[in-house]
Amino acid sequence: MSNDLLWVEKYRPKKIEDIVGNEEAKAALIEWLKNKRRSKKAVLLYGPPGVGKTALVNAASKGFGFSIIEMNASDSRSEKAINEVAKPATSYVALDNFSSANKGKGNLLFLDEVDGIAGNEDRGGVGAIIKIVEEARVPVIMAANDPDIDKLRPLKKVCLLIRFHQIRIPLIIALLQKICLLEHVKAEFEALERIAQNSKGDVRSAINDLQSLAEENHALILQDTMALTSRNKDISMDDTLRGFFSTKSVTEASSLLSRSNVDYDEFIMSVGDNLPRRYSDPEELAAAYDFVSQADVFRGRIGTENWHLLKYFFNALSRASAVAPESYKPFELISPPIRIITLFWTKGKRTMLDGICGKIGAQCHVSHSIAKHDFVPFIKIILQNTKSSSLIPWFKFTPEEVDFLLKMNRY
Amino acid sequence: MAVNEEALMWVEKYRPKNLNEVVDLHDIVESLKAFMKNPKTMPHLMFAGIPGTGKTTLALCIAHELFGPTWKNFTLELNASDERGIDTVRERVKDFSRYSRSGFGNVPFALIILDECDQMTGPAQTALRRIMETSSRTSRFILICNQSSKIIEPIQSRCAIFRFSKLDKQAMKEQLQCIAKKEKVNLLPEAAERIVDYSEGDLRHAINALQTAAAYGGVVDEKTVSVVVGEASPMQVQKMIRKALFGDFIEARKTMYEIMGSYGFSGSEIIRQVQREIFKMSDLTPEQKADLSNVIGEYDYRLTQGANSDIQLSALLAQFAKFGKAIGETY
Numbered sequence A: 001m002s003n004d005l006l007w008v009e010k011y012r013p014k015k016i017e018d019i020v021g022n023e024e025a026k027a028a029l030i031e032w033l034k035n036k037r038r039s040k041k042a043v044l045l046y047g048p049p050g051v052g053k054t055a056l057v058n059a060a061s062k063g064f065g066f067s068i069i070e071m072n073a074s075d076s077r078s079e080k081a082i083n084e085v086a087k088p089a090t091s092y093v094a095l096d097n098f099s100s101a102n103k104g105k106g107n108l109l110f111l112d113e114v115d116g117i118a119g120n121e122d123r124g125g126v127g128a129i130i131k132i133v134e135e136a137r138v139p140v141i142m143a144a145n146d147p148d149i150d151k152l153r154p155l156k157k158v159c160l161l162i163r164f165h166q167i168r169i170p171l172i173i174a175l176l177q178k179i180c181l182l183e184h185v186k187a188e189f190e191a192l193e194r195i196a197q198n199s200k201g202d203v204r205s206a207i208n209d210l211q212s213l214a215e216e217n218h219a220l221i222l223q224d225t226m227a228l229t230s231r232n233k234d235i236s237m238d239d240t241l242r243g244f245f246s247t248k249s250v251t252e253a254s255s256l257l258s259r260s261n262v263d264y265d266e267f268i269m270s271v272g273d274n275l276p277r278r279y280s281d282p283e284e285l286a287a288a289y290d291f292v293s294q295a296d297v298f299r300g301r302i303g304t305e306n307w308h309l310l311k312y313f314f315n316a317l318s319r320a321s322a323v324a325p326e327s328y329k330p331f332e333l334i335s336p337p338i339r340i341i342t343l344f345w346t347k348g349k350r351t352m353l354d355g356i357c358g359k360i361g362a363q364c365h366v367s368h369s370i371a372k373h374d375f376v377p378f379i380k381i382i383l384q385n386t387k388s389s390s391l392i393p394w395f396k397f398t399p400e401e402v403d404f405l406l407k408m409n410r411y
Numbered sequence B: 001m002a003v004n005e006e007a008l009m010w011v012e013k014y015r016p017k018n019l020n021e022v023v024d025l026h027d028i029v030e031s032l033k034a035f036m037k038n039p040k041t042m043p044h045l046m047f048a049g050i051p052g053t054g055k056t057t058l059a060l061c062i063a064h065e066l067f068g069p070t071w072k073n074f075t076l077e078l079n080a081s082d083e084r085g086i087d088t089v090r091e092r093v094k095d096f097s098r099y100s101r102s103g104f105g106n107v108p109f110a111l112i113i114l115d116e117c118d119q120m121t122g123p124a125q126t127a128l129r130r131i132m133e134t135s136s137r138t139s140r141f142i143l144i145c146n147q148s149s150k151i152i153e154p155i156q157s158r159c160a161i162f163r164f165s166k167l168d169k170q171a172m173k174e175q176l177q178c179i180a181k182k183e184k185v186n187l188l189p190e191a192a193e194r195i196v197d198y199s200e201g202d203l204r205h206a207i208n209a210l211q212t213a214a215a216y217g218g219v220v221d222e223k224t225v226s227v228v229v230g231e232a233s234p235m236q237v238q239k240m241i242r243k244a245l246f247g248d249f250i251e252a253r254k255t256m257y258e259i260m261g262s263y264g265f266s267g268s269e270i271i272r273q274v275q276r277e278i279f280k281m282s283d284l285t286p287e288q289k290a291d292l293s294n295v296i297g298e299y300d301y302r303l304t305q306g307a308n309s310d311i312q313l314s315a316l317l318a319q320f321a322k323f324g325k326a327i328g329e330t331y
Helices: A023-034 A053-064 A079-091 A125-135 A150-158 A169-183 A189-198 A203-214 A222-227 A233-246 A250-259 A264-278 A282-302 A307-321 A338-345 A347-364 A368-385 A391-395 A399-407 B026-037 B055-074 B086-099 B122-134 B169-182 B189-199 B203-214 B222-232 B235-245 B249-263 B267-280 B286-305 B309-326
Strands: A042-046 A066-071 A106-111 A140-144 A159-163 B044-049 B075-079 B110-115 B139-145 B159-164
Touching: A023 A042, A023 A053, A023 A159, A042 A053, A042 A150, A053 A066, A053 A106, A053 A140, A125 A140, A125 A150, A150 A159, A169 A189, A169 A203, A189 A203, A189 A222, A203 A222, A233 A250, A233 A264, A233 A307, A250 A307, A264 A282, A264 A307, A264 A338, A264 B249, A264 B309, A282 A307, A282 B286, A282 B309, A338 A347, A338 B249, A347 A368, A347 A391, A347 A399, A347 B249, A368 A391, A368 A399, A368 B203, A368 B222, B026 B055, B026 B159, B044 B055, B055 B075, B055 B110, B055 B139, B075 B086, B086 B110, B086 B122, B086 B139, B169 B189, B169 B203, B189 B203, B189 B222, B203 B222, B235 B249, B235 B267, B235 B309, B249 B267, B249 B309, B267 B286, B267 B309, B286 B309
Parallel strands: A042 A140, A042 A159, A066 A106, A106 A140, B044 B139, B044 B159, B075 B110, B110 B139
Antiparallel strands: none
């Protein structure tokens, strides 16, 4: 047994069946590869890292007898480089396949991490890829994490898009158990569970974490996993948002939401923040917000116990993503939620005003709310007109409170 | 009218201290006086009516009548909207009735004034009903609310209910003139008229407006009142509405968060102000106001059902933007 091998390499799936999760995506790619008269000559696989995009391409092409010609982020992507490597590969059926034993179907061009095409260095890269796709006589497969980057937009038109999702926690746990068995690692279930949860659906990072924690002692207890740092925490929310806004149908959005493990309350707030960027037409915006509003009503009904209503929440919210699918353009996301930021920055003001209203309430027998509405605006004007008003000692206002009232914006 | 020398807000300074000083509200005052003759017969009371019509004043008058100058020792004033929850209310009532259970003279109970009861949730009201029952031997409640319909039946049936209607305009004007005279302020009749119109039957609001206008010094005329009304009206809320109607949704929403954040207003408070401001807008036709009011009503309802008031308010602003676009040519 070679000990110096990374487990992610060692246990890289060899067959399509070995890949865990994303059954729909797998089926879609197989369907596309099987079909001789493809409607689109290229596919773009996209989804978060470590969910098996590259693994699926490798396993599938092996299964169907393609030879892979691969370029990835570490290669240069200038037009020239792409043409040098990719063009010959796509134009001719490889000669060496004639002699090979398997019934070779020819070449398959695989461009991994196409969202890594960046800046001047890769000038013309996207254009060249499109040209290749158009001229290609062999299948072209691309993979990306983020399909919404502006410069990839032209690509999305010529490609069949296949979406990958995070791998569900139980599947990751099962895979880790299998590896532990093969590596003779005695691991507590709770420890594996924690690694899986911490991976946020990224199989590669889960396997890496397992190896780093368990390889030496061949044993793993929950205690050992405490040192794990949280992975991809922010990416998870952004990915869900991005996926949510780029979905083409209500069903797709709804199933995305039910799979994602983001906090629903934070998510609906972020959707609210981002809707104006998604819909510039007031009518579309109003329609979308109306669905978000309905979702929020369901959220209210769910409260803390009626979680069986969650599907209605998802459905209502999902409809907000599909008000006008044809007008979708990628946009820059706003996060974290504006409300949380605003409440954070204004906390001092609020506390100050609350204190003032409490003092008014004590003297005038009114609630904070009435003090705020029916007293504060008037007292402010009185203080502005009579600087050393005897009201100040009567209310027991501190100098800071007086200063605050004087400077306060009218609401 | 008694003058409390210490009180410097005029609403407090000129608040009647006993039932004889109350000039309006004859029917209610007469019934209450009957209870005062034999306090043992006084039931729990409920005062219902719009703000600034004398509910708290009458409750405090009763406290004065029952307990004299030491009324504070036998009266617990609570505000349902300020207390953290029904458990806090229960604890405070329990503690209070423990210390004051002997009552005072021939009054065998202590008084608990609970303001803004209609802000309490259904479960909280049920708990309140239980509290009223367990402490009924030592305490009497005066429950104050804006709408008695928001109070659960079992509580209503345990109380003698008094309804306070909008104060008479003439009576309000007289009150204002009376206060002005005592404060040696020259209040012109037109100015008094203007204050009363603006206050919509809310005497507290009217007196605060008068005191503010007087702070400018000199004669209180219509112009001074207009300045006060303008200065004290919710500018940010107007700004938010205008921005939304002009299609600048993002800015409108930003203003909404400023209002919520800096002033701590709840969603329903803001939506109430929005409703009020819409009807003040002179550049909208009555039909347009009515249309908008329908939309506001829908989201006001959803606000009570939903989980996040800012989402409902944002949705409302989005509707405003759509509305603004629809009437774009004329607006």
